Amino acid sequence: MRLSPAMLWRTRIPRYRLVGRECLECGRRHYPPRPVCPHCGSRRLRDVVLPRTGTVETYTVIYTVMEGFRDRAPHVIALVRLDDGTRVLAPLTDVDPSGVSTGMRVEATLRRIRVDGDTGLIGYGLSFRPLMEPRQGASK
Amino acid sequence: MRKSGIVGWGAYIPRYRIRASEIATLWGWEPGVPHGLGVEEKAVAGVDEDAVTIGVEAARNALRRAGVDPARIGAVFFGTESKPYAVKPSATIVAEALGITPNTMASDLEFACRAASEGMRAALGLVESGFIEYGLAVGADTAQASPGDVLEFTAASGGAAFVLGPAGDSVAVLEDVYTYVTDTPDFWRRGLSPYPAHGEGFTGEPAYFHHIESAVRGLLEKTGLRPSDFDYAVFHQPNGKFPLRVAKKLGFPREKVLPGLVTPHVGNTYNGSALLGLARVLDQARPGQRILVAPFGSGSGSDAYSFIVTDRIVERQILAPRVDDYIARKTYADYATYAKMRGLYIRTTF
Numbered sequence: 001m002r003l004s005p006a007m008l009w010r011t012r013i014p015r016y017r018l019v020g021r022e023c024l025e026c027g028r029r030h031y032p033p034r035p036v037c038p039h040c041g042s043r044r045l046r047d048v049v050l051p052r053t054g055t056v057e058t059y060t061v062i063y064t065v066m067e068g069f070r071d072r073a074p075h076v077i078a079l080v081r082l083d084d085g086t087r088v089l090a091p092l093t094d095v096d097p098s099g100v101s102t103g104m105r106v107e108a109t110l111r112r113i114r115v116d117g118d119t120g121l122i123g124y125g126l127s128f129r130p131l132m133e134p135r136q137g138a139s140k
Numbered sequence: 141m142r143k144s145g146i147v148g149w150g151a152y153i154p155r156y157r158i159r160a161s162e163i164a165t166l167w168g169w170e171p172g173v174p175h176g177l178g179v180e181e182k183a184v185a186g187v188d189e190d191a192v193t194i195g196v197e198a199a200r201n202a203l204r205r206a207g208v209d210p211a212r213i214g215a216v217f218f219g220t221e222s223k224p225y226a227v228k229p230s231a232t233i234v235a236e237a238l239g240i241t242p243n244t245m246a247s248d249l250e251f252a253c254r255a256a257s258e259g260m261r262a263a264l265g266l267v268e269s270g271f272i273e274y275g276l277a278v279g280a281d282t283a284q285a286s287p288g289d290v291l292e293f294t295a296a297s298g299g300a301a302f303v304l305g306p307a308g309d310s311v312a313v314l315e316d317v318y319t320y321v322t323d324t325p326d327f328w329r330r331g332l333s334p335y336p337a338h339g340e341g342f343t344g345e346p347a348y349f350h351h352i353e354s355a356v357r358g359l360l361e362k363t364g365l366r367p368s369d370f371d372y373a374v375f376h377q378p379n380g381k382f383p384l385r386v387a388k389k390l391g392f393p394r395e396k397v398l399p400g401l402v403t404p405h406v407g408n409t410y411n412g413s414a415l416l417g418l419a420r421v422l423d424q425a426r427p428g429q430r431i432l433v434a435p436f437g438s439g440s441g442s443d444a445y446s447f448i449v450t451d452r453i454v455e456r457q458i459l460a461p462r463v464d465d466y467i468a469r470k471t472y473a474d475y476a477t478y479a480k481m482r483g484l485y486i487r488t489t490f
Contacts (some may be wrong), residue, residue, distance in 0.1 A: 007274075012236060013236075015235055016226045016233075016237040017237065017239060038297050055162075071480060072187060072188065080328065091186055091188075093186060094186060094471075107308055109193070109197065110192075110193050110197075110237050111186075111188040111193050111194045112188045112189070112190060112193065113188070122224055122225070123145060124193065124233065124237075127188065132465065132469060
């Protein structure tokens with residue numbers, strides 16, 4: 001699995017910072033960024049930083065993983081509805097598949113998504129993990 | 141008092157833990173060895189984590205507390221001995237992920253466990269000289285240890301990050317700092333070696349103790365302060381015992397060390413070690429308190445800092461998860477799973 005420097009470089013901002021696009025015609029958002037609004041077909045779009053928290057709408061558990069993902073198996077991929085309504089497809093991490101459920105609260109995190117062997121590039125990108133809220137009040 | 145300080149702090153500890161007793165059983169160590177090291181369990185990075193992802197998490201928490209526009213950060217220093225790339229900076233990945241690029245300095249520093257502390261010193265200096273408004277220092281490691289080595293009980297994953305800036309915006313103002321380094325070969329790793337080597341007992345007296353004691357005594361002499369002037373004392377913590385012993389030698393009571401002692405719970409996170417301890421102290425410190433922090437790096441050197449906590453700390457403590465939140469959030473892994481997470485199996489690509 002060779003990772004292309006150009007591809008990683010071109011897509012780094014959306015992958016690192018959860019930057020999507022908002023349509024200036026219909027006002028709806030999408031991720032990852034596309035040149036045309038998937039909702040209305042407009043090309044009048046602007047980049048937006050999307051909220052980092054959301055809810056699992058649905059998910060699947062992949063046992064027959066693609067080459068290079070055996071150490072992640074079973075691999076959980078979820079459709080997450082971010083708190084602004086944008087839907088994002090991304091891996092869930094830091095969870096056992098038995099602990100995943102629809103409706104669970106998650107937050108975006110930067111993780112290794114793909115690694116090109118021992119000598120190639122490391123592709124960092126978006127994953128979601130169970131939400132950890134800061135507690136109120138002082139600790140002992 | 142100097143003109144710079146800590147504006148925001150952040151921690152990150154991976155979710156997974158392995159019990160020291162499990163490592164002892166697998167490798168046939170005498171069961172009392174982990175207790176002798178003062179470590180019950182250690183944090184293990186997940187299969188998709190590395191020093192960069194850990195550093196990004198800690199730095200994101202530091203930025204949340206600092207409340208500073210990332211574009212105003214003019215330097216990113218990344219201290220680690222677990223660089224994902226031998227050549228290609230980790231600091232630029234962290235800076236890009238957090239929106240600090242492109243108008244910033246960025247570099248990776250290496251000084252065993254003390255590199256991030258040098259990054260703090262450099263950033264504080266750049267702030268005071270007026271070259272930058274704010275700087276970010278990150279210490280993060282997925283510490284390596286040869287399976288079966290005594291180091292495996294403690295070598296852990298985690299990190300801490302600090303936004304450094306002007307004293308007027310600080311939660312802890314720098315009072316003074318003193319650094320002490322020599323060429324002491326107590327712990328090292330050659331270029332293509334996957335695991336570090338160490339000088340066994342030599343890591344103690346001539347390395348850890350001599351350098352921390354010299355740095356702290358240097359700071360006390362320079363400032364005229366005494367151990368009784370400090371409310372907290374945080375030392376590099378390669379195990380659970382050394383920090384308490386060096387504190388005793390320097391005249392700091394145990395109660396001032398325990399709030400910043402995290403290694404018994406999560407292991408030694410190398411560049412995160414003393415700095416996670418500092419983060420845990422900042423999580424609970426009150427305005428007016430004085431903090432001593434003395435990271436150490438093999439090779440060898442130590443910095444002794446004195447910080448004075450300001451009124452701003454209280455409102456920022458609740459803005460991000462605390463070290464104790466991360467300590468409490470855990471999932472145990474058995475040795476086989478830990479070995480997979482840390483890449484200890486020899487395998488072809490599947």
